[in-house]
Amino acid sequence: MESIALKYRPKVFDDLVGQDTISKTLSNSIKSGKIYHSYLFYGPRGCGKTSTARILAKALNCHSPVKQDPCNKCISCKEISAGNSIDVVEIDAASYTQVQNIRDVIIDNVNLSPSRDKYRIYILDEVHMLSNNAFNALLKTIEEPPDHAVFILATTEINKVPLTIISRCQTFRFKPIPDRIMLKRLEEICDKENIKYEGRALELIVNFSGGAMRDSLSILEKIASFSQNRITPANVSEILGYPPSEIIDNLSSALLSKNISEIHSIFNKINDEGIDPVLVLKELRNYFSRCFLAKNGLEELKNIPDLNPFIFVKLSRKINRIIEEIKYSDNLSLMAETFLYTVIDTTVDLDAIIKRIDSINSKDVNEENNFQGQLKKTSDKAEPNTRDDSFKGLWNKLLTSILKDSFPLYNVLLSSDISLDNDKIIINANNEFESSIVLKNLPLIEKNLSNNSSKKYAIEIGIKKKIKNEVLKNTDVVEKNDDLSSFKLRDLRDFDETFPEYNKIKKIFGSDIVKFTREK
Ligand SMILES: [Zn+2]
The missing domain is CATH 3.40.50.300 (P-loop containing nucleotide triphosphate hydrolases)
Known part of the structure; x- marks a missing residue:
């Protein structure tokens, strides 16, 4: 034939x-x-x-x-x-x-x-x-x-x-053939060839072909012969290694709720079922882009998460960058997963933060003091919680060399609470999954410590206590924390990673700080 x-x-x-x-x-x-x-x-x-x-x-x-x-x-x-x-x-x-x-x-x-x-x-x-x-x-x-x-x-x-x-x-x-034209052509051909199809299945084929008509026809043919002329989203996924839509749904909600262990178990499933991790990222990116368009009334999409639309743009852009970065990696799935953890902070909703800051502002002084107290004990710090400057220096050196060896570990350490109790380093990670990453990499941490210091340290690994009021009031950051006495002396334009509260502020806003202005 x-x-x-x-x-x-x-x-x-x-x-x-x-x-x-x-x-x-x-x-x-x-x-x-x-x-x-x-x-x-x-x-x-x-x-x-x-x-x-x-x-x-x-x-x-x-x-x-x-x-x-x-x-x-x-x-x-x-x-x-x-x-x-x-x-x-x-x-x-x-x-x-x-x-x-x-x-x-x-x-x-x-x-x-x-x-x-x-x-x-x-x-x-x-x-x-x-x-x-x-x-x-x-x-x-x-x-x-x-x-x-x-x-x-x-x-x-x-x-x-x-x-x-x-x-x-x-x-x-010659321009890539627009999706709707390819879709129409596939529908015509299916009708002529007596191939039964679901619209969503043909859309997947069109997506996969990236504007190449010839590719879409050979895929259509392959799936038709594999599935006795019934083209459904499930058998398109099967043949192309395409992620089924529930994988994208689950992954996007895990990402938005910052559920690292859920993301990890979704990736286990992706590996078990032989789904292409790059296609997963591409679909996830497209999903967030469509959320943005839908929020602005430019596309139909149900159940859009209730977030500031620009968060979707940021997510989509960051995921696109990851796709570029891992293109030539020898372990696509692991890189796709770990790099995805780096976009988690993007999901911080600025609107919600501003609302919460406003509500903290309106509370009475007593409450504010309590909040301060909590903050001191439990706030996220990339900088070790100690007055021992030589240890801070040692820890920074360690982070720099770990960045070269293990990006996931670096990322976890950066968001963990680090404190020093005599010669014991206490690492409190965000959750169980992250603490297991630290535990797995303990030899790497020990090696780096002994490379950079003659002193012997014991290491204790734990999980951070949950913080109720995790959002800082802006003035807390700049005036009331005693670590910050030097702040007022500095020209704010010099604000950079060496500034003690840099990572804290970065955490709140979920992105790099490009410009800082002083309010008069
Ligand atoms: Zn002729």
Whole structure:
């Protein structure tokens, strides 16, 4: 049986899905007999460059064209479709990079008249792969081509094609095919082929194909044959390693509620079921972007978490950065999981904080004093809670070297309470999961301690006590904490990581502090 991708490959200009301008321009130029000697098609993969090149070649050499379209029935059309026409040479430039190849295949033959058809046509796919010398040799031919020669160059990387070549070609930019157009095309094909489908399943295929029609057709075919012509979200997930929607739902709520152990167990499931962790991050990113759009009434989405819309933008952006960062990692799942912990602070809702700060402001002085007391005992500190400056220095050195060895451990230590009791270091982590990370990495911590200090330390690992009023009042930070006496002497523009309360303030606002202004 003919494959779906082959069967539905575009055959005439009107078939070119999503590239209307290009197909109109080309067919009009054929109608008016205005043929160029060199064309350059560029754009992402799978959006119709090669198909367009073949339709153009057929239209030029067809023995009985139907208006400006090829007939697809004559010997020339049939041979071009099968890739064995005597007058149309298709070259994958990736395997013909050397200048000698270009001489042998093109330059030595281009002046010979076509054997049977009107034009001698060269289709050079992935033309950016040619060497400089090969490009130079080609340039001379393109500059003064014989009347019967037509070059159709195609590339995904226009920036690697010399300007001298580009400037001598009619260039056409192919855009990725919009999702809705791909979706409509898949629906049409399913209907014609008697394939039963759920809309959401086709959406997943379109998402996965990233604007490449050809990819979406081969995926559709694969899933149709695997599932006896019933395309459901579940079997698309299965074949593509695509995360089922409940994974994204659960992961987003675990992230928003800062539930680290839940995130960890979701990732265990992702690994067990062979789901692609990068696809998980991509879907999560898309989900948060859609939440933002929905909050602004630009998209329909149910059950959007009740947060400031800009938190969704931040989350989406940070997750996108993680996708970029882990791209070449040798352990995608572990990196996806641990890096995700770094976005947890983003979920702090500024609106809620301001409301809580306001409510603290309105309370009486006594209560405020109590709050202060609590704060001293239990607030989050990246800086060890001790007056021993040499230990603070040692701990900072340790953090720096641990950052190189283990990012997850570094992250956990940064948000743990560290205190010193004689020669005992007490590390109180945020929760059980984080304390297990510290425990697992105890040898690493001990090694770093003994590298940086001759003194022997014992280490005790615990979990922080829950703080009821975890939000600081802004004036608490700058005036009432006795660690901060130096604050007033400093120019606020110098505010940076060395400032004692930097990490505390950073924690409240959940992001880097870029600018600090003094209120008069
Ligand atoms: Zn024909």
